[in-house]
Amino acid sequence: MSFWDSFWNIMWIFFWSFAFIAYLMALFAVISDLFRDHKLNGWLKALWIIFLIFVPFLTVLVYVIARAPGMNERAEQRARESQAATDTYIRDVASSSSADEIAKAKALLDNGSITPEEYAALKTRAMS
Structure with missing residues (x-):
């Protein structure tokens, strides 16, 4: 066996692995989209799953061709919901009320950590 024979065998293995x-990846995308689609009833979902088991390559291809716009819309909707949830969580965790900021500044003033001018600046910033 020559070097080129083994080289092309390796390339062939890489191709089929890819x-x-x-x-x-396409199969998992189809299955997750099936269960994410609330417009499709349970019997049709079961039928798609049965076809995915018995005729996998053709079924994935047909599903992607026939239902691609819906897959895209559901993926975009999920991304928007995830982004909104993340933004809400960050706002809840990162922000504190004006009263909390003023109370913290007052505690620093009482400790002598800041001057009255710095306290006034912090209070103004918290109020805006």
Whole structure:
């Protein structure tokens, strides 16, 4: 066996490995989209799953061609919901009320950590 024979065998293995991983990603995308779609009833979901089991490559291809716009809309909706939840969480965790900021500044003033001018500046910033 020459070097080029083994080289092309390795390339062939890489190609089929890539194709298999790409298929698995498409399969998981289809399955997750099936269960994310609330407009599709349970019987149709079960039918798609049965076809995915018995005719996997053709079913994934047909699903992606037939239902691609809906898949995209559901993915965008999920991304918007996740972004909104993240933004809400960050706002809740990172922000504090004006009264809390003024109370912290007052405690610093009482400790002597800041001057009355700094306290006034912090109070003004908290009020705005």
